[in-house]
Amino acid sequence: xxxxxxxxxxxxxxxxxxxxxxxxxxSGDLSVYWYQQSLDQGLQFLIQxxxxxxxxxxxxxxxxxxxQFPDLxxxxxxxxxxxxxxxxxxxxxxxxxxxxxxEQFFGPGTRLTVL
Amino acid sequence: DQQVKQNSPSLSVQEGRISIxxxxxxxxMFDYFLWYKKYPAEGPTFLISISSIKxxxxxGRFTVFLNKSAxxxxxxxxxxxxxxxxxxxxxxRGSGGSNYKLTFGKGTLLTVNP
Numbered sequence: 001x002x003x004x005x006x007x008x009x010x011x012x013x014x015x016x017x018x019x020x021x022x023x024x025x026x027s028g029d030l031s032v033y034w035y036q037q038s039l040d041q042g043l044q045f046l047i048q049x050x051x052x053x054x055x056x057x058x059x060x061x062x063x064x065x066x067x068q069f070p071d072l073x074x075x076x077x078x079x080x081x082x083x084x085x086x087x088x089x090x091x092x093x094x095x096x097x098x099x100x101x102x103e104q105f106f107g108p109g110t111r112l113t114v115l
Numbered sequence: 116d117q118q119v120k121q122n123s124p125s126l127s128v129q130e131g132r133i134s135i136x137x138x139x140x141x142x143x144m145f146d147y148f149l150w151y152k153k154y155p156a157e158g159p160t161f162l163i164s165i166s167s168i169k170x171x172x173x174x175g176r177f178t179v180f181l182n183k184s185a186x187x188x189x190x191x192x193x194x195x196x197x198x199x200x201x202x203x204x205x206x207x208r209g210s211g212g213s214n215y216k217l218t219f220g221k222g223t224l225l226t227v228n229p
Contacts, residue, residue: 002158002160004158006158033216033217035219041221042119042204042219042220042221042222043159043204043206043217043219044219045216045217045218048216056216058216090158090159092158103149103161103164104149104161104217105161106151106158106159106160106161107158108156108157108158109157109158
């Protein structure tokens with residue numbers, strides 16, 4: 001158990017809908033990262049937040065947005081869903097991105113299926 | 116453009132033997148490398164890491180080697196155990212500024228046969 005929690009574990013929805021994925025980082029971790037893993041793909045970095053502020057952006061679609069709240073939990077919002085958005089979405093956390101040794105600890109993921 | 120490549124999608128070894136997983140990268144700005152292990156239906160689990168200022172890091176049965184000139188790193192598992200069977204991801208972290216995202220390879224499925 002990494003200490004990172006994600007809800008829900010599974011999500012099935014239809015095209016055009018909007019969903020929210022939730023992540024609670026490990027206690028004490030200030031940074032939250034979101035990754036997408038599609039079929040036959042490695043993990044693709046989407047976005048990072050540090051202590052409530054956006055820190056870095058990756059290959060995140062404009063239909064997707066995220067935020068980190070004062071209690072440090074984060075939500076990833078996916079809207080106007082398409083079939084190709086079906087994937088595993090992982091959240092990871094770390095203490096401080098400026099540290100030299102700064103491993104990211106991953107949650108169990110949310111499996112999104114868009115029908 | 117894939118900056119981190121794991122060219123072997125799968126590897127099968129006998130219990131007790133050495134497993135060697137390889138990873139190549141193209142971006143010379145990467146300064147920190149990590150290996151993660153992933154079981155089905157679970158998130159990736161951090162295994163071992165190495166800074167670009169080192170060429171070797173060892174932790175129990177796991178050793179990571181880094182060859183900066185070749186932009187190549189490898190993970191050695193000795194001796195391999197059936198419980199090591201999982202997908203192994205190589206990841207690299209960029210240096211400078213606020214860009215601490217990890218760039219992952221596509222993974223290598225390791226199967227350790229009893």
